[in-house]
Amino acid sequence: MSSTFTPAEVEDLIQIRRDLHAHPELAFEEVRTSGIVAERLRALGIEMRTGVGKTGIVATVKGGRPGKTVLLRADMDALPIQEENQAPYRSQVQGKMHACGHDCHTSILLAISQKLAQQAASLPGTVKLCFQPAEETGGGAVAMIEEGVLENPKPDAAFGIHVWQNLDLGKVGVTSGPFMAAVDEFTVTVAGKGSHAAMPHYGVDPVVALAHIVTALQTIASRQVSPLKEVVISVTQIRAGSAFNIIPENAWMNGTARVFDPEVWKELPGRFARVVRGVAESLGCRAEIDYRRHNHPTINDPRMAAIARAAAIEVVGADNVRDDVRTMGGEDFSAFLKQLPGCFIAIGSRNESRGLIHEHQQPRFDVDERCLEIGAEILLRTGRRFLEA
Ligand SMILES: [Zn+2]
Ligand SMILES: [Zn+2]
Numbered sequence: 001m002s003s004t005f006t007p008a009e010v011e012d013l014i015q016i017r018r019d020l021h022a023h024p025e026l027a028f029e030e031v032r033t034s035g036i037v038a039e040r041l042r043a044l045g046i047e048m049r050t051g052v053g054k055t056g057i058v059a060t061v062k063g064g065r066p067g068k069t070v071l072l073r074a075d076m077d078a079l080p081i082q083e084e085n086q087a088p089y090r091s092q093v094q095g096k097m098h099a100c101g102h103d104c105h106t107s108i109l110l111a112i113s114q115k116l117a118q119q120a121a122s123l124p125g126t127v128k129l130c131f132q133p134a135e136e137t138g139g140g141a142v143a144m145i146e147e148g149v150l151e152n153p154k155p156d157a158a159f160g161i162h163v164w165q166n167l168d169l170g171k172v173g174v175t176s177g178p179f180m181a182a183v184d185e186f187t188v189t190v191a192g193k194g195s196h197a198a199m200p201h202y203g204v205d206p207v208v209a210l211a212h213i214v215t216a217l218q219t220i221a222s223r224q225v226s227p228l229k230e231v232v233i234s235v236t237q238i239r240a241g242s243a244f245n246i247i248p249e250n251a252w253m254n255g256t257a258r259v260f261d262p263e264v265w266k267e268l269p270g271r272f273a274r275v276v277r278g279v280a281e282s283l284g285c286r287a288e289i290d291y292r293r294h295n296h297p298t299i300n301d302p303r304m305a306a307i308a309r310a311a312a313i314e315v316v317g318a319d320n321v322r323d324d325v326r327t328m329g330g331e332d333f334s335a336f337l338k339q340l341p342g343c344f345i346a347i348g349s350r351n352e353s354r355g356l357i358h359e360h361q362q363p364r365f366d367v368d369e370r371c372l373e374i375g376a377e378i379l380l381r382t383g384r385r386f387l388e389a
Contacts, residue, residue: 001170002315003377005111010373013111016040017372018089020103024078024096027134028143030055033076033106037131040110044117046129053143059129061116063387067125070386071155071340072379073333074109075102075135084363099365101163101349106131108161108376115380125387128155138183138294141335150339157304158342159382160333161375164325165359167348169368172312172378173325174345176305178260180298181230183330186272187290188213190251190280197245206251207240209285214238214253216279220271225264232258232328233272258328260297295330301341307389308343311381315374329360345382347375 005013016036025033034055041048041059048059055076083090083097091097109129116127130149134140167173190210195203214235221231233255240251257272259265269291280287300308312321325346333344349367350356358364 001374003373004115005373005376009111009114013107013372013376014369016110017103017107017369020106021089021098022092024091024093024098024103025076026080026096027077027137027140028054030076030133034131034133037076037106037110041113044114046113046117052147052149053133053140055133056140056144056149057131058144058149059113061113061120061123061127061129063123063125063127064121065124067387068156069126069128069153070383071128071130071149071158071336072109072112072383073130073132073158073160073336074105075132075140076106077102077134077136077140079136079361081361081363085366087366097363099362100136100360101365101367102135104163104349104367104372104375105161108372108379111376112380112383123384123387126153127383127387135332138332141332145335145339155340157386158336158340159304159308159345159379159386160336160342161345161347161379162331163349163367163371163375164346165350165357165365165367166327167322167325167346167350169348169351169371170316170374171320171322171348172316172345172374173322173348174305174309174312174343175323175325176300176302178297179300179326179344180331180334181232181258181260181328182265182293182297183295184257184268185254185292185294186257187254188252188276189288190285191288192247192249192251192285194249195247197247200247203247204284205247206285207248209280209283210238210240210251210253212283213276213279213287216275217272220268220275224271229261229264230259230328231264231268258330262297265297295332296334296338298331298334298337298344300337300343304341304343304386307385308345308378308382311385312345312378314381315377343382345378347371347378
């Protein structure tokens with residue numbers, strides 16, 4: 001691999017990551033984390049605004065030459081998960097863990113900040129460094145945008161990275177077009193009429209109706225939307241009843257729908273409501289629906305993806321850069337990509353020989369830390385390439 005980071009800088013990068021990993025903070029509570037970010041940026045003499053979107057920081061490195069503005073983003077929040085790893089840098093906070101790798105992203109962007117501070121004189125244009133809160137719960141990106149992160153100066157493009165446990169260390173995913181899915185959440189309450197379980201004909205059973213709804217919803221993906229367009233509908237929580245011999249009044253469910261295609265996404269709430277209401281009514285029940293949008297689909301701009309791919313090829317070689325990595329998982333980086341062209345890059349972090357195989361959001365998630373230098377080098381080069389293009 002080709003890198004401009006010195007061994008001492010890489011060691012520093014790893015140490016920051018371990019420190020952040022040991023001290024995870026949940027969405028919008030990243031006080032210690034953003035304190036460390038601010039302290040580091042201040043020591044580098046980098047101009048910044050703190051408290052943007054509650055705990056976010058936006059810093060600006062102005063180059064010695066005029067030019068465009070590029071935004072580089074890292075998220076900072078952890079998850080409400082109890083870590084089960086035994087590493088010396090494991091979480092020291094009960095019930096909280098960096099189980100998605102945002103500790104990696106924050107430390108990578110700090111390492112990039114240091115490089116940019118050194119390179120400022122030769123830099124054509126401006127780099128905005130965006131340390132974002134609350135990706136996991138959603139809302140962090142939008143909060144920063146509402147508080148002006150995309151103004152004064154307005155960036156011309158946005159780039160971000162995510163460590164990626166579905167990719168081996170040394171591999172990088174740069175996908176042009178749809179990369180991560182839209183994230184919708186639905187809650188349905190089916191109202192029937194309670195009765196004795198032995199005399200169902202005196203009531204209207206909402207449990208049977210809910211069961212039919214769960215099954216019928218799958219026909220949106222399998223029968224209603226083109227098989228060439230991905231749709232996932234997962235009902236993840238169901239609640240009803242209080243005893244084995246009573247048909248309850250209500251049944252409740254909650255879950256998520258994921259889709260890439262903007263047209264399919266637009267039509268999804270309508271399709272969902274038609275199936276739910278129609279099935280409920282056909283069985284004599286009434287359905288109440290709460291349907292929410294969390295994240296837009298994350299769609300990489302083809303021109304920006306080409307810039308990121310060129311940078312990735314420089315760092316890990318063409319054979320290690322894949323263009324087919326996609327997931328139905330979601331990201332609130334999509335809020336930036338809705339307003340700016342840009343690209344979100346997947347940095348392989350899995351290493352089977354070291355047992356680093358656990359998925360994101362799992363209590364044994366951990367990365368091969370060699371991905372940190374790769375991620376930092378690629379994001380740095382991507383930003384510079386954009387400004388120099
Ligand atoms: Zn994440
Ligand atoms: Zn996550």
